[in-house]
Amino acid sequence: MNIVSNLERSVTFCPDKPAIIFEDTPITYKELHLKVCRLASRMRSLGVKKGDRIALFMANIPEFAIVYYAAMKLGAIAVSLNVMLVKNEVKYILGDCGAKIIFVGEDQACQVPTDDPDALEHIILVEGDENNEHHISRVYDTGVETFQALDMADTDPAVILYTSGTTGYPKGATLSHFNVVANVNSTNYHIRSTKEDVFHLFLPLFHCFGQNFIMNSCIKKGATLVMHKRFEPAPVIEAVKKHKVTMFFAVPTIYIYLLNMKDEEIDFSSIRYFFTAASVMPNDVANRWRAKYGIPINDGYGLTECSPFACYNHDFNYKPGAIGHPVINVQMKIVGEDGKAAAPGEWGEICIKGPNVMLGYWNKPTETEKTIIDGWLHTGDVGAQDEDGDFFIVDRVKDMIISAGNNIYPAEVENHIYAHPAVNEVAVLGIPNDVKGESVKAVIVLKPGEKVDPEEMIEFCKERMSRYKVPKYIDFVTELPKSATGKILKRILRDEAAD
Known part of the structure; x- marks a missing residue:
C-alpha cells in the first residue's frame, strides 16, 4: 500500500x-x-x-x-x-x-x-x-x-x-x-x-x-x-x-x-x-x-x-x-x-x-x-x-459559553442572527463576567449599505431564542479575522475583548 x-x-x-x-x-x-x-x-x-x-x-x-x-x-x-x-x-x-x-x-x-x-x-x-x-x-x-x-x-x-x-x-x-x-x-x-x-x-x-x-x-x-x-x-x-x-x-x-x-x-x-x-x-x-x-x-x-x-x-x-x-x-x-x-x-x-x-x-x-x-x-x-x-x-466544547450555569453554543446563536436580512457574517463568543461567569457577545459584519443599531439586533434575538442566549453585547465591524482556510478566528476576538 x-x-x-x-x-x-x-x-x-x-x-x-x-x-x-x-x-x-x-x-x-x-x-x-x-x-x-x-x-x-x-x-x-x-x-x-x-x-x-x-x-x-x-x-x-x-x-x-x-x-x-x-x-x-x-x-x-x-x-x-x-x-x-x-x-x-x-x-x-x-x-x-x-x-x-x-x-x-x-x-x-x-x-x-x-x-x-x-x-x-x-x-x-x-x-x-x-x-x-x-x-x-x-x-x-x-x-x-x-x-x-x-x-x-x-x-x-x-x-x-x-x-x-x-x-x-x-x-x-x-x-x-x-x-x-x-x-x-x-x-x-x-x-x-x-x-x-x-x-x-x-x-x-x-x-x-x-x-x-x-x-x-x-x-x-x-x-x-x-x-x-x-x-x-x-x-x-x-x-x-x-x-x-x-x-x-x-x-x-x-x-x-x-x-x-x-x-x-x-x-x-x-x-x-x-x-x-x-x-x-x-x-x-x-x-x-x-x-x-x-x-x-x-x-x-x-x-x-x-x-x-x-x-x-x-x-x-x-x-x-x-x-x-x-x-x-x-x-x-x-x-x-x-x-x-x-x-x-x-x-x-x-x-x-x-x-x-x-x-x-x-x-x-x-x-x-x-x-x-x-x-x-x-x-x-x-x-x-x-x-x-x-x-x-x-x-x-472549548467555544461553549457558560453563563449563570447555562450552556450556550455560539453556533446556535449565530444561526439565529444570520436570519437577519442585514447580516453578512457573525461570530458569537463568551467574554468574562464577574457575576455570571461569561456573557454573550456577537461581533457582526453587515451587508454593504445596511445599517442596524445594537438595540435593534438584541430585540431581533429576543424574538428568536431564550433570554439567556441573547447577546448582551453587540459589536459591528467591517471584517472578521480569518485563518488561511477561511475559518473565523474567535481567539483573536477574545483577545481583543480582553484588552
Missing part, C-alpha cells in the same frame, strides 16, 4: 489527460509522474529514506503535489506547513518533527530558520530564480524515467499535519497510508466522482481538506484539478466557466461572499456538486444557496485527526442542518459527561472510530492517550444524533 499508487494508477489509464491546471497551464498525468520520479530519485541521492520527514512550506502550486508524491515514493513522511506561519512557529515544527529537507515557496523563504546548522540538511526552493543551485527545477532534466515506490504497511506514517490548537504548541496529527487511502476511497464513493470531473482547488493544500479530500481524491479518480494559490473571487469564478468545473469545495465564509455577488458575475451552470466543511454552515446561508442554484451545499464533518472526514450530509439523503451519517466503515457516537452513550436528541461529545482515525500525535504519547481511548477519537466537538441516525454538530 502507498498513497502514490493513486497517481500511478491514473498515469496508466489516462497519461495524456490534464492532472493539474495551474494559471491556465495544464500538466498531464504523464508529465506530473515524470517530475515526481525525477525528484524522488534526487531526494534519494540526498540521503532521504523511509521514515524521514520532508517539510512542504508553500502555497497551492503544482510543486506541492510533486514534492508530496515524491516523498510518498520514498516512504518518507510529508509535513505540510501553514503558509501563514512565522519563523518561530516554523522552527518549532521543524524541530518537533525533525525534518531533513524543506521545500519552500518564494513568499515563505524568509520565514525558514537558518540559525541552527543541525536542524535542516537541505533547503530547496520551488519558486523564483530557476538559476539558483537550490531550485527544484534543476532535478527535472535528469534522465530518470520511472521510480519504484516502496510498499508501505498499513500503519506506516505518511503525513504529519499540525493542528493550530488554541493553547500551547501545535500538535502533529500523524496519518498513515491506510488512513489516507481509506478516506480518499470513502470520499470518492460518497461524492460519486468520476474521471470526467473537474475539481476546483483554492483551499490550502497544507490543510487536510485540500490535501486529502480534494487533491488526493481527484488524482485517485484520474480527474482534473484546477488549482489556485488562494481564493480570489474573479479568477476563481472565471476558471469555473473556462474549465467547466464540476466539483466545487469551499468553506461557509466563501459561500456567503459568493451569495452577495451579482447574478451576472457568476456562471455556475457546469457545477453539479457543491461541498462545505471546516466550520458550521448557517442554515440561512444553506437555504439561500439552494433557492438560488437549485442544488444543496453538501455538508460534511471531520477534523485533521480523521484524515479528515467522518460524516456526510449529501444530496441523495440531504437533511438541512445535519452533518449526516458516518462514512463507510466509520462509527460515530455521542457521549455524555458521564462517559455513557447519550440518548437520541441529547447533546454530548462526538466520538469517532474507524480506519480514518490518526495514528496519534507526533512525539506526544500522553496527548494521544487522552484523545484516543479504546480506539475512539474524542473530538472535543458537541453534537447530537436524532431518531433517524443523522448527526448534528453544535460547536467545539
